[in-house]
Amino acid sequence: MLSTHIQVDVAVVGAGPAGLYAAYYAGFRGLSVAVIDSLPEPGGQVSALYPEKPIYDVAGFPAVRGRDLVHSLVEQAAPFSPAYLLGDQVVGLDRRPHADQGVRGIVLTTADGRTVSCGAVVLTAGIGTFRPRPLPAGEAHLGRGLMYFVPTLAELAGRDVMIVGGGDSAFDWALALEQLARSVTLVHRRDSFRAHRHTVDQVLASSVRVLTKRQVHAVHGVDQVEAVDVRSDEDGTVESHAVQAVVAALGFTADLGPLATWGLTLENRNIVVDTAMSTGLPGIYAAGDVTAYPGKVRLISVGFGEAATAVNNAATYLDPDADLFPGHSTDTAATSQSSRVLA
Secondary structure, three states: OOOOEEEOOEEEEOOOHHHHHHHHHHHHOOOOEEEEEOOOOOOHHHHHHOOOOEEOOOOOOOOEEHHHHHHHHHHHHHHHOOEEEEOOOEEEEEEOOOOOOOOOOEEEEEOOOOEEEEOEEEEOOOOOEEEEOOOHHHHHHEOOOEEOOOOOHHHHOOOEEEEEOOOHHHHHHHHHHHOOOOEEEEEEOOOOOOOOHHHHHHHHOOOOEEEEOEEEEEEEOOOOOOEEEEEEOOOOOEEEEEOOEEEEOOOEEEEOHHHHHOOOOEEOOEEEOOOOOEOOOOOEEEOHHHEEOOOOOOOHHHHHHHHHHHHHHHHHHHOOOOOOOOOOHHHOOOOOOOOOEEO
């Protein structure tokens, strides 16, 4: 177990793809690093929302499952032994004088009472802390057949599954489960969808039963979901469907939480940065979806480059004599390094 006080060169706030790549790059630059995230496992939105979904726009991968991408990023950083503080949220930032010459006195505090002393911070918080929009009629069955995310497709194999929603996540889960589940029914309150047109066409051409202008009226079952009542918005009729699982893909709400109180320049809940990925606060950098600047494109592939830029500029902040250019990875073998963890 990690101690309550951790001292590192760089603290990365957010363990999504950009944060994990930042952890690798910090290690590559010879910096010790801690990665902090409120979610219980690394991967951010990728792990929470679409671990089984193929991703097609990561350079070098014609297609890669979200779960596999996260695993590879963790493995890439592993030789440098980053310290992971998962299931814990950063709630405070302070600057304090520190006895060690190499530490510039940035101190992060977490909801679990840990403190992380570091010289620089890289914020890779994505869209911030996100929470699924609830399915009011089914909340009593959460964890007993009702779910907002699907950790693994295999757990729904052979079941009758109802998916609620009209966005990309709902249609992606419908396609992914069609070959595994006994049956898949998709329910949406409108007859138009927010999902990508190509995906919608695939679902409509599949064996998935699509019910529009309907809403979940009630969920039944004692220990587990056994049936769902669906009400028509057109005539009010209610029909019952025997299902053993409900996936409510209704989107989510998000906010930056305590980060919004740190004096950062914000634009539509995003952190404004310059070309060095600096937030304007000394030693505080940002990368990935959380950033804002003219021409910003929010893609995983863009976040990787921003993470490398942020860490390399952080390295020169920590040591003004250091080169900004890190050198080529092919010229340097990865070596194991332990993060500095204090009791």
